[in-house]
Amino acid sequence: MEKIQVDNALVKQFRLLLQTENIAELGLQLSQMYAQDIAMLINRLPIDESREILGLLNKDKVIKVLVNMDEEDRAQFLSAYSPFEIADKFIEHMDSDDAAYLLNNLPNKIKEDVIGQLQDVEYASSLLSLTNYEENTAGSLMALELVKVRINQTVAECIEEIRTQDENVDNIYVVYVVDDFGRLMGIVTLKNLLLAKYDLKVSEVYNTEVIAVAASADVEEVANLTKKYDLVVLPVVDVLGRLAGRITVDDVVDVIKEEADEDYQLMSGITSDVDPTDSVFDLAKARLPWLIIGLLGGIASSRFLGMYESEIQIHPEMAFFIPLIAAMGGNVGVQSSAIVVQGLANDTLGTKNIGQKILKELRLGLFNGLICALLILAYNLIFNDSLELALTVAIALITVIIFASVFGTFIPMFLNRVNIDPAIATGPFITTSNDLLGIVIYFSIGRMLYQTF
Amino acid sequence: MEKIQVDNALVKQFRLLLQTENIAELGLQLSQMYAQDIAMLINRLPIDESREILGLLNKDKVIKVLVNMDEEDRAQFLSAYSPFEIADKFIEHMDSDDAAYLLNNLPNKIKEDVIGQLQDVEYASSLLSLTNYEENTAGSLMALELVKVRINQTVAECIEEIRTQDENVDNIYVVYVVDDFGRLMGIVTLKNLLLAKYDLKVSEVYNTEVIAVAASADVEEVANLTKKYDLVVLPVVDVLGRLAGRITVDDVVDVIKEEADEDYQLMSGITSDVDPTDSVFDLAKARLPWLIIGLLGGIASSRFLGMYESEIQIHPEMAFFIPLIAAMGGNVGVQSSAIVVQGLANDTLGTKNIGQKILKELRLGLFNGLICALLILAYNLIFNDSLELALTVAIALITVIIFASVFGTFIPMFLNRVNIDPAIATGPFITTSNDLLGIVIYFSIGRMLYQTF
Numbered sequence: 001m002e003k004i005q006v007d008n009a010l011v012k013q014f015r016l017l018l019q020t021e022n023i024a025e026l027g028l029q030l031s032q033m034y035a036q037d038i039a040m041l042i043n044r045l046p047i048d049e050s051r052e053i054l055g056l057l058n059k060d061k062v063i064k065v066l067v068n069m070d071e072e073d074r075a076q077f078l079s080a081y082s083p084f085e086i087a088d089k090f091i092e093h094m095d096s097d098d099a100a101y102l103l104n105n106l107p108n109k110i111k112e113d114v115i116g117q118l119q120d121v122e123y124a125s126s127l128l129s130l131t132n133y134e135e136n137t138a139g140s141l142m143a144l145e146l147v148k149v150r151i152n153q154t155v156a157e158c159i160e161e162i163r164t165q166d167e168n169v170d171n172i173y174v175v176y177v178v179d180d181f182g183r184l185m186g187i188v189t190l191k192n193l194l195l196a197k198y199d200l201k202v203s204e205v206y207n208t209e210v211i212a213v214a215a216s217a218d219v220e221e222v223a224n225l226t227k228k229y230d231l232v233v234l235p236v237v238d239v240l241g242r243l244a245g246r247i248t249v250d251d252v253v254d255v256i257k258e259e260a261d262e263d264y265q266l267m268s269g270i271t272s273d274v275d276p277t278d279s280v281f282d283l284a285k286a287r288l289p290w291l292i293i294g295l296l297g298g299i300a301s302s303r304f305l306g307m308y309e310s311e312i313q314i315h316p317e318m319a320f321f322i323p324l325i326a327a328m329g330g331n332v333g334v335q336s337s338a339i340v341v342q343g344l345a346n347d348t349l350g351t352k353n354i355g356q357k358i359l360k361e362l363r364l365g366l367f368n369g370l371i372c373a374l375l376i377l378a379y380n381l382i383f384n385d386s387l388e389l390a391l392t393v394a395i396a397l398i399t400v401i402i403f404a405s406v407f408g409t410f411i412p413m414f415l416n417r418v419n420i421d422p423a424i425a426t427g428p429f430i431t432t433s434n435d436l437l438g439i440v441i442y443f444s445i446g447r448m449l450y451q452t453f
Numbered sequence: 454m455e456k457i458q459v460d461n462a463l464v465k466q467f468r469l470l471l472q473t474e475n476i477a478e479l480g481l482q483l484s485q486m487y488a489q490d491i492a493m494l495i496n497r498l499p500i501d502e503s504r505e506i507l508g509l510l511n512k513d514k515v516i517k518v519l520v521n522m523d524e525e526d527r528a529q530f531l532s533a534y535s536p537f538e539i540a541d542k543f544i545e546h547m548d549s550d551d552a553a554y555l556l557n558n559l560p561n562k563i564k565e566d567v568i569g570q571l572q573d574v575e576y577a578s579s580l581l582s583l584t585n586y587e588e589n590t591a592g593s594l595m596a597l598e599l600v601k602v603r604i605n606q607t608v609a610e611c612i613e614e615i616r617t618q619d620e621n622v623d624n625i626y627v628v629y630v631v632d633d634f635g636r637l638m639g640i641v642t643l644k645n646l647l648l649a650k651y652d653l654k655v656s657e658v659y660n661t662e663v664i665a666v667a668a669s670a671d672v673e674e675v676a677n678l679t680k681k682y683d684l685v686v687l688p689v690v691d692v693l694g695r696l697a698g699r700i701t702v703d704d705v706v707d708v709i710k711e712e713a714d715e716d717y718q719l720m721s722g723i724t725s726d727v728d729p730t731d732s733v734f735d736l737a738k739a740r741l742p743w744l745i746i747g748l749l750g751g752i753a754s755s756r757f758l759g760m761y762e763s764e765i766q767i768h769p770e771m772a773f774f775i776p777l778i779a780a781m782g783g784n785v786g787v788q789s790s791a792i793v794v795q796g797l798a799n800d801t802l803g804t805k806n807i808g809q810k811i812l813k814e815l816r817l818g819l820f821n822g823l824i825c826a827l828l829i830l831a832y833n834l835i836f837n838d839s840l841e842l843a844l845t846v847a848i849a850l851i852t853v854i855i856f857a858s859v860f861g862t863f864i865p866m867f868l869n870r871v872n873i874d875p876a877i878a879t880g881p882f883i884t885t886s887n888d889l890l891g892i893v894i895y896f897s898i899g900r901m902l903y904q905t906f
Contacts, residue, residue: 006663022865034682036682044540055599100498118514162644162647162648163648171642171685172643172644173626173685188586189624190625190643190644191615191625191643193647194612194615194643194646194647195612195615195616213598226706227703227707227710228489229487229489229650230701230703230706231703232626232685232702232703234622245712248683249685249702249706250683250684250685252682252706253679253680253702253705253706253709256706256709256710256713257680257709257713257799260709260710260713260714260716260717261795261799262711263713263717264713264716264717264720264790264791264795265791265793265795267721268787268788268790268791268792269718269719269784269787269788269791270788270791270792270881280813280816280820281820283792283817284817284821287785287788287817287821288821288824290784290788291781291784291785291821291825291854292825292828293776294780294781294784295781295825295828295829296455296778297776297777297780298634298774298776298777298778298780299777299829299832301773301776301777302773302774302776302777303773305772305773305776306770306773309769311768312765312769312772313766313769316697316762316765316766316769316772317759317762317901319752319758319769319772319775320754320755320756320759321755322772322775322776322779323750323751323754323755323758323775323776323779323888323889323892324748324750324751324752324754324755325751326775326776326779326780327747327750327751327779327884327885327888328744328747328748328751330783330884331722331743331744331778331881331884332740332744334721334722334880335721335722335723335740335743337721338718338720338721338722338723339718339721339723339727339736340583342714342718346710346714360733363733364733364736364737364740367733367734368737368740368741368744369735371741372744372745372748375745375748376748376751376752379752398460401744422864424696426721427787428784431783431784431884432780432781435776435780436776439776
């Protein structure tokens with residue numbers, strides 16, 4: 001099996017093979033490709049050609065490809081099957097976490113019908129409970145397939161258990177040790193078992209050092225635990241401490257990537273997770289709220305500037321630097337807030353309390369503000385005649401930068417204190433408020449200075 | 454062992470125990486804590502108290518804590534030791550990837566001295582080659598510790614190999630199968646070995662499906678392979694295909710998180726990876742370049758507005774909406790570019806080529822622009838007398854939003870085409886250029902409309 005670059009050339013080649021109905025060659029090529037690569041190929045093909053490709057794969061591979069396909073393509077693909085067929089052909093043969101994920105992406109009615117059509121009633125009931133976990137909880141991410149042994153079994157019995165339970169579990173990693181009530185007591189690694197004498201008891205070779213997570217815990221906690229303690233698999237326990245399932249690191253990696261993508265989008269003024277392939281309407285829905293905030297900020301600015309109409313008429317040159325002041329306030333505010341938001345998320349703010357943090361940003365603002373103010377002062381003294389203007393712009397700029405630094409630091413910290421996600425404080429929100437702040441400072445200082453000279 | 458919330462209360466408690474020299478209680482508490490938690494505790498203590506804590510730990514735990522400490526704290530801590538002590542007390546007992554990481558964070562001179570002081574010459578030579586890999590390559594991330602067997606050995610010999618090689622490898626995951634030249638041929642899982650007959654040959658039970666990466670590959674490729682193929686460990690091969698080391702998923706998770714953090718900072722106008730705990734000067738160095746870009750953009754805006762001095766004098770109300778127009782252009786530009794930058798990074802842009810993408814953004818811009826323009830038109834018709842102004846602002850706004858959408862999409866795609874990191878196109882760069890673009894459009898339209906009416 002080869003990992004293959006899924007590029008335009010490959011897509012072209014496959015479409016040609018499909019058109020010429022060269023089934024032998026198609027089958028050969030597909031058999032040498034990883035399911036992930038086939039999914040990427042399928043994402044780039046029209047739906048009818050995708051169906052043909054999937055029809056050429058064996059059952060195991062179809063399932064793997066399905067899990068890796070684009071959501072929309074998968075929905076379209078599955079829509080051609082009855083609930084019974086979906087249950088019988090696909091869900092029945094999937095790992096429980098993949099099955100739950102796929103089911104949760106189906107309309108509620110179809111999801112229930114599919115579960116109702118499953119042959120294995122026990123599996124159906126497990127899936128039903130899995131799909132009932134709230135989104136973004138550890139429970140919603142876990143798989144039920146795992147290998148467990150009771151603490152009073154022997155190593156030999158334990159190996160026999162692995163042999164029996166084996167077919168359901170792709171990667172074992174560790175064997176969980178439970179008591180008679182199913183409560184998680186510890187783990188045995190395969191290495192332990194491989195090297196231990198057969199007649200030893202599990203209780204003599206097992207390790208009590210095991211980090212577990214509650215089924216109701218947020219996926220963010222799952223990600224933090226996995227990252228911090230370098231885990232490859234994390235057991236999930238119910239409220240009674242009983243082993244309920246396990247989360248493997250590959251799913252955690254996906255969570256970490258998704259959360260980072262969402263933060264990035266939030267920072268750029270996009271509220272919900274969207275892909276470039278989403279519809280224009282979905283994209284607009286995610287972006288418009290922030291644009292409206294910007295619009296309101298702009299209206300507020302215009303009302304404030306309205307109070308300075310006569311100044312602008314007498315000194316139109318003041319208006320020339322409105323964009324500069326507004327932009328700098330916005331930029332500095334975003335920089336400060338981004339660092340704080342990230343520090344809060346990664347828990348790297350250290351010992352410094354809010355007061356010390358703000359003091360540091362104040363010093364940083366003073367430093368950056370001073371440099372920028374001197375640059376703009378020099379520019380205006382050289383290229384503009386008005387001393388009042390030069391002083392107004394320079395003094396306003398340093399003031400705006402300092403204020404924006406402090407506000408950018410304070411607002412996310414404050415939001416965090418009152419349990420609001422500080423990430424909403426970055427991006428358009430901070431830009432808009434600092435735009436407004438900048439203009440207020442600029443014109444207030446300008447009026448004072450022009451009156452003084 | 455318990456995972457513990459490292460909060461202010463815990464820090465206070467430990468400082469009290471240190472002051473009262475309650476060594477027994479300190480030792481007890483520390484023995485029940487994970488190294489990662491001790492590292493978090495130490496990050497919050499003054500350096501002399503950190504040293505006391507580390508002095509109370511056994512050798513294995515000190516090493517784990519060291520790897521998890523803040524870079525600065527670790528440097529300060531190690532500065533009290535001679536190169537010989539660093540080699541003898543710490544490096545000698547570490548996994549090669551951790552040792553290389555720690556060594557690469559030391560000044561070059563000290564790094565070489567430390568390696569020169571290592572007792573085990575073979576290990577020293579391996580470490581030297583590990584530390585010589587370029588930053589951000591697979592080689593710089595890999596560990597040399599792994600379990601490998603030759604393809605012509607038996608299962609029994611293989612288990613014996615694990616027993617022998619075992620002490621060097623924390624988590625085995627899989628056993629690598631190599632030929633007589635050390636070239637990677639495939640893998641055997643521990644499960645395979647556990648369930649196989651002892652007299653079988655490795656060649657009869659091994660799996661040739663193994664994804665490997667070249668030592669010179671970028672860490673981004675390592676992250677992408679791990680994420681795509683759901684790997685927990687990735688073998689690294691040299692140019693001759695020989696097994697050189699392996700990268701475990703915990704290190705890949707760190708890479709993914711760091712890259713996401715860097716993208717987030719770049720988006721907010723911060724060029725190099727900084728922490729809130731970095732010095733004011735380091736922070737300023739990372740932020741000033743983008744502020745200077747903003748400054749230059751602001752100066753360009755002021756020069757452009759200078760050409761409209763008489764218009765502003767006659768119609769000062771035009772100046773009122775400068776912040777609105779500039780902000781909206783910036784916001785829309787950031788939204789569009791963020792989606793493209795993310796799509797490029799995640800390879801989710803699908804089949805759509807540049808032309809189709811821009812067309813879609815054009816439609817989205819038209820939609821969002823229309824809504825925003827209608828809102829501002831309604832506002833101005835109700836609250837302002839001037840029809841010219843109301844029309845100018847509305848028409849300029851929709852034009853600016855459409856232009857900013859298209860530019861925001863086009864610029865990162867263009868940069869990507871010419872092999873420049875498109876991420877630099879987001880944040881201050883796009884905001885500044887769209888500010889300027891917005892003002893040019895606004896005043897050009899304004900002049901036309903005012904002359905027409």
